[in-house]
Amino acid sequence: MDQVVAENGVQQVELLFAVNDDHGGVIVEMKEPMDSKAFLSLLRASISQWKQQGKNGVWIKLPIGLVNLVETAVKLLVVQEKSGRLQGKGIWKIPTGVVDEGEDIFAAAVREVKEETNIDTEFVEILAFRQFHKVFFEKSDLSFLCILSPLSFDIQKQELEIEAAQWMPFEEYAAQPITQKHGLFKYISEICLAKVDREYVGFSPLPMTSSFDDQVTYIYLNNHDLNQ
Known part of the structure; x- marks a missing residue:
């Protein structure tokens, strides 16, 4: 494990040991057994530090013997x-929302997550998009699936629209019956x-000047x- 070094000496902040990869990110290779709560604390501190360093991604390698850490990672x-077709059905879904007029997609994704859960995030990529026909006012609509990286972790749900919010292990989300049956969720x-x-690469915003x-726009x- 590493320590954070300041100008006036060494601060006692432990980080996960990582090496740089070829794509602006870091690779963490876990080898020694560790309590999942201790791992979570180290992971959060490490992600905060790597974000300050401008790292693009974190890849964690876990041997089968450390499977207890998978849920945390x-x-x-x-x-x-609280409203809509899924109201009262106990179905967990990713945060969603509508892009405001004049708002970029990546900014809308960050804003909606903040509004619904109070979690600060950094946009990473558009993973996919879907076109709907005759939705609002009989017009076509585009829905974008985005991935964001968390900058904070303590949830404060929006009381007006959100019934509940939590961090959920991916396996638990995927095991929901609606995820198994519904095309979009699947x-x-x-x-x-x-x-x-690490097999899928999405689309990142690149600023362009007209x-x-x-005027600055994004491709x-x-x-x-x-x-x-």
Whole structure:
């Protein structure tokens, strides 16, 4: 394990030992047994430090003997809504919302999570999108599945719209009957699992300046493969 070093000496803040990868992230390879609560504390402190260093991602390698740490390492932020078709059904879903006029997709995703759960996040990628026809005012609608990285962990649910909110082990979310049967929920689960397994690359926002009016807009692209 590492320690955080300040200008005036060494602060007693333990971090998980990590090595840099080839894509601006870090790799943590766990080898020694550890209590899951201690691991969670170290993981949170480490993620905070890596964010300050500008790291793009964290990959954790766990041998089968440390399976007790998997639940801590892979969790989703999920909510139950107070209104809509899922009201009162006890179904856990990822936070959702609507993009405001003039708002970028990545900013809307961060804002909606903050409004519903008070969790601060950093946008990572658009993993997928779906087109709906004849939705609001008989117009087409685009729905984007996004992945964000948490910058805080203590949940304070929005009382007006959210019945409950929690961090849930991915396996528990995927085991819900609706996740197994409903097409959209099933694909969300499969895509998230592919991302966790480091097999799936989504689309990241890249700022662009218009040659006509100097307005900054964003193009979403597979930045990983583009830079290969």
